[in-house]
Amino acid sequence: MDNVTKSTPARVLIHDPTLRDGHHAVRHQLDADQLRAYAAAADAAGVPVVEVGHGNGLGASSLQIGRALLSDTDMLTVVREALTHSRMGVFMAPGWGTSDDLRGAVALGADVVRVAAHCTESDVTERHLGVVRDLGADAHGVLLMSHMASPDQLAQQCGLLVQFGALAVGIFDSAGHYLPADVTERIAAITAAVDVPVIFHGHNNLSLAVANSLAAIRAGATIIDATARGFGAGAGNTQLEVLVAVLERMGHATGINLRGVLAAAEIAGERLMKAPPVIDSVSLVSGLVGVFSGFKQPVLDSAHRNSVDPLDLFFALGDRQVVAGQEDLIDDVARQLQEA
Structure with a gap:
C-alpha cells in the first residue's frame, strides 16, 4: 500500500x-x-x-x-x-x-x-x-x-x-x-x-x-x-x-x-463596462516598466494634451519610478518630453 x-x-x-x-x-x-x-x-x-x-x-x-x-x-x-x-x-x-x-x-x-x-x-x-x-x-x-x-x-x-x-x-x-x-x-x-x-x-x-x-x-x-x-x-x-x-x-x-x-x-x-479590459500597447508598457496601472487614463489624457507618445510618457515615468499619488507628475513629464 x-x-x-x-x-x-x-x-x-x-x-x-x-x-x-x-x-x-x-x-x-x-x-x-x-x-x-x-x-x-x-x-x-x-x-x-x-x-x-x-x-x-x-x-x-x-x-x-x-x-x-x-x-x-x-x-x-x-x-x-x-x-x-x-x-x-x-x-x-x-x-x-x-x-x-x-x-x-x-x-x-x-x-x-x-x-x-x-x-x-x-x-x-x-x-x-x-x-x-x-x-x-x-x-x-x-x-x-x-x-x-x-x-x-x-x-x-x-x-x-x-x-x-x-x-x-x-x-x-x-x-x-x-x-x-x-x-x-x-x-x-x-x-x-x-x-x-x-x-x-x-x-x-x-x-x-x-x-x-x-x-x-x-x-x-x-x-x-x-x-x-x-x-x-x-x-x-x-x-x-x-x-x-x-x-x-x-x-x-x-x-x-x-x-x-x-x-x-x-x-x-x-x-x-463598455468593453472588457485588454492588454493594449500602453497597458503592456505600463506593466513592463512597473508604473501603477491606474495611471493609464491620466497618461493617455496627458499625452493627448501635450502631443506626445503615451508609450514614451510611460517609459519616462518608469525611469522616474513614480508611484500612485504622484499623478501631478504626469503632466510635468509630458511637458518635458514635448519640449525635448
Missing part, C-alpha cells in the same frame, strides 16, 4: 474588488444601479467579500485623481443593502483617507477594511490599523507597488503590519509587473515571516494575473483578489470567473458557485 497521503488543497478566500478597482476603468463613474446590480449578483454567487469605493479608496475622490460619481457614503449604503450573505470590504490609503473615513465606513457596515501603504512605508498604517481593530472590523494591511521592494523587505514590512494589528497581510502587483517566479519568492518570504493569512492582488498587464495568483497560492497565500471580467485599472485584474474555475479544477475550495459567478460576470460585462 502507498503510504504517501495526498494533502487536501488549501481553501482559498476570494476577495472581489470589482466595484473598487473597476472604478479606475470608468473614471470612477459607476452609478447606484450598477453597484447594486453587481453586488447582488456577487452575493448570490457566494463571493465571500465584495469591496466597493473610489478606485483609490476611501476619501480619494478629488480633482487630482478623479471625482467619483457618488460619495463614499452613497456607494457603501447601496452595496451594503444589496449584500445578504457576502461581507462588504473597503480600501483606504493614508493620505487620501482618514480615521474619520474609516469610522464612517464601519458605521455603514464595512466588515473588512484594507489599509494600504507603499511597499516600504508600512509605518504610515499603524494608527489606522489600530482604529479598524478598535472598531471591530477585520483589519488587513497591504503593500502597494510591491515589485519595488525585495522579498526580505516585503517580509519585514508585513511583519510590521501584523504588529500594528493586521489580521491578514499581503502585496499588490499594482503595475502588473510580476512574473510567477517573482510572486513565489515574495509570498514564500512573507508566509515564513508572519502567522496570519497572506493576500495577493494581481494585475494583468503581462497576461499573467491568473498564473501569478496560482503561484501565490502554491507559495502559501490564502486570500486572492479577483474581479469580474478582470474589470480594473490598466489591463485589468485577475479575472474572477476564470480563477474560480481553475481553482475548482485544482481542487481548491472557494465556496463560490461557478454558475453564479459566471452570471455575475455577465452582469459586469453588460452593466459596468
Whole structure:
C-alpha cells in the first residue's frame, strides 16, 4: 500500500474588488444601479467579500485623481443593502483617507477594511490599523507597488503590519509587473515571516494575473483578489470567473458557485463596462516598466494634451519610478518630453 497521503488543497478566500478597482476603468463613474446590480449578483454567487469605493479608496475622490460619481457614503449604503450573505470590504490609503473615513465606513457596515501603504512605508498604517481593530472590523494591511521592494523587505514590512494589528497581510502587483517566479519568492518570504493569512492582488498587464495568483497560492497565500471580467485599472485584474474555475479544477475550495459567478460576470460585462479590459500597447508598457496601472487614463489624457507618445510618457515615468499619488507628475513629464 502507498503510504504517501495526498494533502487536501488549501481553501482559498476570494476577495472581489470589482466595484473598487473597476472604478479606475470608468473614471470612477459607476452609478447606484450598477453597484447594486453587481453586488447582488456577487452575493448570490457566494463571493465571500465584495469591496466597493473610489478606485483609490476611501476619501480619494478629488480633482487630482478623479471625482467619483457618488460619495463614499452613497456607494457603501447601496452595496451594503444589496449584500445578504457576502461581507462588504473597503480600501483606504493614508493620505487620501482618514480615521474619520474609516469610522464612517464601519458605521455603514464595512466588515473588512484594507489599509494600504507603499511597499516600504508600512509605518504610515499603524494608527489606522489600530482604529479598524478598535472598531471591530477585520483589519488587513497591504503593500502597494510591491515589485519595488525585495522579498526580505516585503517580509519585514508585513511583519510590521501584523504588529500594528493586521489580521491578514499581503502585496499588490499594482503595475502588473510580476512574473510567477517573482510572486513565489515574495509570498514564500512573507508566509515564513508572519502567522496570519497572506493576500495577493494581481494585475494583468503581462497576461499573467491568473498564473501569478496560482503561484501565490502554491507559495502559501490564502486570500486572492479577483474581479469580474478582470474589470480594473490598466489591463485589468485577475479575472474572477476564470480563477474560480481553475481553482475548482485544482481542487481548491472557494465556496463560490461557478454558475453564479459566471452570471455575475455577465452582469459586469453588460452593466459596468463598455468593453472588457485588454492588454493594449500602453497597458503592456505600463506593466513592463512597473508604473501603477491606474495611471493609464491620466497618461493617455496627458499625452493627448501635450502631443506626445503615451508609450514614451510611460517609459519616462518608469525611469522616474513614480508611484500612485504622484499623478501631478504626469503632466510635468509630458511637458518635458514635448519640449525635448
